[in-house]
Amino acid sequence: MSFNDPIAQLLTHIRNAKDAKHRFLDIGLSMAKIGIVKILKDKGFINEFIIDEKKKKLRIYLKYTKARESVIHNLKRVSKPGMRKYVSYQDIPRVFNGFGISILSTSKGVLDDVSARRMKIGGELLCFVW
Secondary structure (H helix, E strand, O other), X not given: OOOOOHHHHHHHXXXXXXXXXXXXXXXXXXHHHHHHHHHHHHOXXXXXXXXXXXXXXXXXXXXXXXXOOEOOOXXXXXXXXXXXXXXXXXXXXXXHHHOOEEEEEEOOEEEEHXXXXXXXXXXXXXXXXX
């Protein structure tokens, strides 16, 4: 099955891996995916990621609590190829009153909601993670 939306593919693979309680997952490499995964690591949603340039793969190590529950509760794709959603920096939504994050694609690269508000940059609202 081929995907036309690599970001939706990334989110679906992470969602399925966390539901199955896998330690890690491998996915195809792209710059947008790397940007999203860097934000997930910086915000503490995943443990680590490794980029394998030779195989063109991205390995993501998921993070769990001591009770073996995933730190990521859910991921939701907002802007889709058929219906793009753009927001200004004043309209960037807060996810669960700050407990989750919004990820945006901006002119400065892929940013989380807090960084985009601080830099006063809007962009395409890619997804919510909580």
